[in-house]
Amino acid sequence: TYKYLNAGAGCLGSIFVHSSHATDYELYPRLSGWWGVPFDTRFAMAPDAALTPGASGFGCSNVNPLMVACLQQSLLVLQEAGGVAATRRKSLLLTGYLELLLHTCGLTAPPAAAAARRCSVAIVTPTAPRWRGCQLSLRVQPAEAGAAPPSMRELERLLRERGISTDAREPDIVRISPAPLFNSFDDVRRFIAALTACLTELA
Missing domain, CATH: 3.90.1150.10 (Aspartate Aminotransferase, domain 1)
Incomplete structure (x- = not known):
């Protein structure tokens, strides 16, 4: 988001994780949080809750809505540019x-x-x-x-x-x-x- 969507310090970022690593929990320590748990069990707050498969399982917490709004505007500018x-x-x-x-x-x-x-x-x-x-x-x-x-x-x-x-x-x-x-x-x-x-x- 920094280089290509005009983000500044403290703005949202993203990372690509190949699907082959999406469910491998032993290969490396990973950041994980309640936002990576499936929505239907998220609020159960189980200590060993299974994470959502794929990229969604890497979510740690809910994101700052103001930062999302800024990012949306950058995406609109990019869309208007083709x-x-x-x-x-x-x-x-x-x-x-x-x-x-x-x-x-x-x-x-x-x-x-x-x-x-x-x-x-x-x-x-x-x-x-x-x-x-x-x-x-x-x-x-x-x-x-x-x-x-x-x-x-x-x-x-x-x-x-x-x-x-x-x-x-x-x-x-x-x-x-x-x-x-x-x-x-x-x-x-x-x-x-x-x-x-x-x-x-x-x-």
């Missing part, structure tokens, strides 16, 4: 477009001697789309060998001033995620223009 397959397809296109522009706009190439920009970026995220989500991690590297990279916090601040929200990691990584439920291809172009301007300003 579902998981359509969202993943857009994600692949957005991130591929971001990667393409980083290369074609020259941001991944060392700056020319006469260029105002003194830094380039290297994509450190796997290039194969199946091995990544929508995020690209960019290593900011100065043109001069041995020179220190600019402050990532300062880069993050400059991008924020241009309406771009990123995530910086010192000493040299900035992470950008064109989220398919919210971002457009124009947003990706705006980011490239903003990043170019910021790297020039930091020179």
Whole structure:
């Protein structure tokens, strides 16, 4: 729910349990509670009550209804976007477009001697789309060998001033995620223009 349904700290989570483990109670210690007991015997409160077969048997307690309401809204947004397959397809296109522009706009190439920009970026995220989500991690590297990279916090601040929200990691990584439920291809172009301007300003 965190990465794909916009959940935050303390929100509901879920876990997949293969059906081959659903009734194996001896293989590993498992969390279990009264919510995993069949409804018709749940309130008997028997100390050795049998659990419901399948995923329902892993329920520990009743869930927070406010958190369920939030999750429902996220699921509606996902449904309106066409579902998981359509969202993943857009994600692949957005991130591929971001990667393409980083290369074609020259941001991944060392700056020319006469260029105002003194830094380039290297994509450190796997290039194969199946091995990544929508995020690209960019290593900011100065043109001069041995020179220190600019402050990532300062880069993050400059991008924020241009309406771009990123995530910086010192000493040299900035992470950008064109989220398919919210971002457009124009947003990706705006980011490239903003990043170019910021790297020039930091020179």
